[in-house]
Amino acid sequence: MILGILGSAAKDSVTREVLLRAGERVERSGGRFDVVDLAVEFPRAHALEDYDDPPPGSQTALLRARVARADGAVLATPVYHGSFSALLKNALDHLTGDALAGRPVGLIAAGGGPRGAGTACDQLRTVVRALSGWATPTHVATTAADLTPGEPLDFLDRRLDDLIGELLSFRTSPLSLPVLG
Protein backbone atom coordinates (compact mmCIF):
# COMPACT_ATOMS: atom_id res chain seq x y z
CA MET A 1 0.00 0.00 0.00
CA ILE A 2 1.22 3.48 -0.91
CA LEU A 3 0.23 6.20 1.55
CA GLY A 4 -0.53 9.68 0.26
CA ILE A 5 -0.04 12.28 2.97
CA LEU A 6 -1.96 15.48 2.22
CA GLY A 7 -0.63 18.67 3.77
CA SER A 8 -3.31 21.09 2.57
CA ALA A 9 -6.41 22.06 4.54
CA ALA A 10 -7.95 23.97 1.61
CA LYS A 11 -11.45 23.02 0.50
CA ASP A 12 -10.72 22.99 -3.24
CA SER A 13 -7.12 22.00 -2.85
CA VAL A 14 -4.93 21.78 -5.93
CA THR A 15 -2.53 19.62 -3.92
CA ARG A 16 -5.30 17.14 -3.16
CA GLU A 17 -6.34 16.91 -6.79
CA VAL A 18 -2.80 16.23 -7.97
CA LEU A 19 -2.23 13.72 -5.16
CA LEU A 20 -5.39 11.86 -6.16
CA ARG A 21 -4.19 11.75 -9.77
CA ALA A 22 -0.98 10.17 -8.46
CA GLY A 23 -3.06 7.66 -6.49
CA GLU A 24 -5.03 6.68 -9.60
CA ARG A 25 -1.74 5.65 -11.18
CA VAL A 26 -0.83 3.45 -8.24
CA GLU A 27 -4.23 1.76 -8.43
CA ARG A 28 -4.04 1.32 -12.22
CA SER A 29 -0.75 -0.52 -11.61
CA GLY A 30 -2.56 -2.92 -9.28
CA GLY A 31 -1.47 -1.29 -6.01
CA ARG A 32 -3.51 0.17 -3.18
CA PHE A 33 -3.44 3.87 -2.42
CA ASP A 34 -4.63 5.35 0.87
CA VAL A 35 -4.78 9.05 1.67
CA VAL A 36 -4.15 10.58 5.08
CA ASP A 37 -5.92 13.94 5.10
CA LEU A 38 -3.90 15.56 7.86
CA ALA A 39 -6.29 18.48 8.37
CA VAL A 40 -9.06 16.00 9.18
CA GLU A 41 -7.28 13.07 10.80
CA PHE A 42 -4.18 14.52 12.48
CA PRO A 43 -4.68 18.27 12.93
CA ARG A 44 -3.26 18.71 16.43
CA ALA A 45 0.22 19.94 17.20
CA HIS A 46 2.77 17.27 17.99
CA ALA A 47 2.98 16.60 21.73
CA LEU A 48 6.70 16.39 22.44
CA GLU A 49 6.13 14.36 25.62
CA ASP A 50 4.61 11.60 23.46
CA TYR A 51 7.68 11.28 21.23
CA ASP A 52 9.73 8.61 23.06
CA ASP A 53 6.86 6.39 24.15
CA PRO A 54 3.60 7.38 22.48
CA PRO A 55 0.56 6.39 24.57
CA PRO A 56 -1.71 3.91 22.73
CA GLY A 57 -4.40 5.83 20.88
CA SER A 58 -2.45 9.10 20.91
CA GLN A 59 -2.13 11.06 17.69
CA THR A 60 1.56 10.17 17.59
CA ALA A 61 0.89 6.43 17.97
CA LEU A 62 -1.86 6.45 15.36
CA LEU A 63 0.14 8.40 12.78
CA ARG A 64 3.21 6.22 13.28
CA ALA A 65 1.12 3.08 12.84
CA ARG A 66 -0.38 4.46 9.65
CA VAL A 67 3.05 5.21 8.19
CA ALA A 68 4.52 1.89 9.34
CA ARG A 69 1.91 -0.06 7.34
CA ALA A 70 2.85 1.67 4.07
CA ASP A 71 5.22 0.24 1.47
CA GLY A 72 5.94 3.77 0.27
CA ALA A 73 4.56 7.28 0.55
CA VAL A 74 3.72 10.36 -1.45
CA LEU A 75 4.08 13.64 0.46
CA ALA A 76 1.90 16.37 -1.01
CA THR A 77 2.04 19.99 0.11
CA PRO A 78 0.93 23.46 -0.86
CA VAL A 79 3.69 26.08 -1.08
CA TYR A 80 3.47 28.57 1.76
CA HIS A 81 6.02 31.40 1.80
CA GLY A 82 8.55 29.46 -0.22
CA SER A 83 8.29 26.23 1.72
CA PHE A 84 6.05 23.26 2.53
CA SER A 85 3.10 23.54 4.89
CA ALA A 86 3.28 23.52 8.67
CA LEU A 87 0.52 20.90 8.64
CA LEU A 88 2.84 18.47 6.83
CA LYS A 89 5.90 19.41 8.91
CA ASN A 90 3.93 18.87 12.10
CA ALA A 91 2.97 15.38 10.92
CA LEU A 92 6.54 14.51 9.97
CA ASP A 93 7.70 15.73 13.39
CA HIS A 94 5.63 12.92 14.96
CA LEU A 95 7.79 10.29 13.23
CA THR A 96 11.05 8.71 14.29
CA GLY A 97 14.25 8.92 12.28
CA ASP A 98 13.78 5.44 10.79
CA ALA A 99 10.09 5.94 9.92
CA LEU A 100 10.63 5.73 6.15
CA ALA A 101 13.62 3.37 6.12
CA GLY A 102 13.85 1.15 3.05
CA ARG A 103 10.86 2.78 1.39
CA PRO A 104 10.40 5.11 -1.60
CA VAL A 105 8.83 8.53 -1.21
CA GLY A 106 7.35 10.69 -3.97
CA LEU A 107 7.07 14.46 -3.57
CA ILE A 108 4.34 16.77 -4.86
CA ALA A 109 4.05 20.52 -4.23
CA ALA A 110 1.46 22.99 -5.53
CA GLY A 111 2.29 26.69 -5.60
CA GLY A 112 0.54 29.84 -6.76
CA GLY A 113 3.20 30.40 -9.40
CA PRO A 114 5.25 28.06 -11.52
CA ARG A 115 8.54 28.34 -9.62
CA GLY A 116 7.92 28.06 -5.88
CA ALA A 117 6.94 24.42 -5.81
CA GLY A 118 10.29 22.95 -6.85
CA THR A 119 11.92 24.54 -3.82
CA ALA A 120 9.34 23.00 -1.48
CA CYS A 121 10.01 19.57 -3.01
CA ASP A 122 13.75 20.00 -2.55
CA GLN A 123 13.22 21.01 1.07
CA LEU A 124 11.10 17.90 1.59
CA ARG A 125 13.93 15.77 0.15
CA THR A 126 16.11 16.70 3.11
CA VAL A 127 13.32 15.76 5.54
CA VAL A 128 12.79 12.42 3.78
CA ARG A 129 16.52 11.76 4.13
CA ALA A 130 16.31 12.58 7.86
CA LEU A 131 13.54 9.99 8.15
CA SER A 132 15.73 7.43 6.29
CA GLY A 133 13.48 7.35 3.22
CA TRP A 134 14.42 7.29 -0.47
CA ALA A 135 12.98 10.25 -2.37
CA THR A 136 12.38 9.49 -6.04
CA PRO A 137 14.44 11.53 -8.52
CA THR A 138 11.27 12.91 -10.14
CA HIS A 139 9.10 15.22 -8.09
CA VAL A 140 5.98 17.01 -9.30
CA ALA A 141 6.11 20.77 -8.81
CA THR A 142 2.78 22.11 -9.97
CA THR A 143 0.27 24.94 -9.97
CA ALA A 144 -3.48 25.23 -10.58
CA ALA A 145 -2.89 26.12 -14.23
CA ASP A 146 -1.45 22.63 -14.81
CA LEU A 147 -4.96 21.23 -14.33
CA THR A 148 -6.11 22.96 -17.53
CA PRO A 149 -7.21 20.26 -20.01
CA GLY A 150 -4.91 19.93 -23.00
CA GLU A 151 -1.15 20.32 -23.03
CA PRO A 152 -0.82 21.57 -19.39
CA LEU A 153 -2.73 18.61 -17.97
CA ASP A 154 -1.07 16.14 -20.36
CA PHE A 155 2.35 17.37 -19.23
CA LEU A 156 1.34 17.12 -15.56
CA ASP A 157 0.10 13.57 -16.15
CA ARG A 158 3.38 12.59 -17.81
CA ARG A 159 5.31 13.87 -14.80
CA LEU A 160 2.98 11.94 -12.48
CA ASP A 161 3.56 8.83 -14.61
CA ASP A 162 7.32 9.25 -14.12
CA LEU A 163 7.02 9.84 -10.38
CA ILE A 164 4.77 6.86 -9.74
CA GLY A 165 6.79 4.67 -12.13
CA GLU A 166 9.94 5.40 -10.11
CA LEU A 167 8.11 4.89 -6.82
CA LEU A 168 6.74 1.49 -7.82
CA SER A 169 10.00 0.31 -9.37
CA PHE A 170 11.84 0.80 -6.09
CA ARG A 171 13.11 -2.44 -4.66
CA THR A 172 14.96 -3.03 -1.43
CA SER A 173 18.21 -4.96 -1.69
CA PRO A 174 17.97 -8.73 -1.31
CA LEU A 175 18.87 -9.82 2.21
CA SER A 176 21.86 -11.83 1.10
CA LEU A 177 23.86 -10.43 -1.77
CA PRO A 178 26.09 -12.77 -3.79
CA VAL A 179 29.75 -12.48 -2.85
CA LEU A 180 31.53 -10.64 -5.64
CA GLY A 181 35.01 -11.33 -6.94
Ligand SMILES: Cc1cc2nc3c(=O)[nH]c(=O)nc-3n(C[C@H](O)[C@H](O)[C@H](O)COP(=O)(O)O)c2cc1C
Ligand atom coordinates in the same frame (compact mmCIF):
# COMPACT_ATOMS: atom_id res chain seq x y z
C1 LIG B 1 -0.08 31.73 3.47
C2 LIG B 1 0.17 31.41 2.00
C3 LIG B 1 1.43 31.56 1.49
C4 LIG B 1 1.70 31.27 0.15
N1 LIG B 1 2.97 31.38 -0.31
C5 LIG B 1 3.26 31.03 -1.58
C6 LIG B 1 4.60 31.08 -2.07
O1 LIG B 1 5.53 31.45 -1.37
N2 LIG B 1 4.85 30.69 -3.36
C7 LIG B 1 3.84 30.26 -4.17
O2 LIG B 1 4.13 29.90 -5.32
N3 LIG B 1 2.55 30.20 -3.74
C8 LIG B 1 2.24 30.58 -2.47
N4 LIG B 1 0.94 30.51 -2.02
C9 LIG B 1 -0.12 30.05 -2.93
C10 LIG B 1 -0.44 28.58 -2.72
O3 LIG B 1 0.72 27.77 -2.77
C11 LIG B 1 -1.39 28.10 -3.82
O4 LIG B 1 -2.63 28.78 -3.66
C12 LIG B 1 -1.61 26.60 -3.81
O5 LIG B 1 -2.53 26.25 -4.80
C13 LIG B 1 -2.13 26.11 -2.48
O6 LIG B 1 -2.37 24.72 -2.56
P1 LIG B 1 -3.79 24.10 -2.17
O7 LIG B 1 -4.77 24.62 -3.21
O8 LIG B 1 -3.60 22.64 -2.26
O9 LIG B 1 -4.09 24.54 -0.79
C14 LIG B 1 0.66 30.82 -0.69
C15 LIG B 1 -0.65 30.69 -0.17
C16 LIG B 1 -0.89 30.97 1.15
C17 LIG B 1 -2.28 30.80 1.72
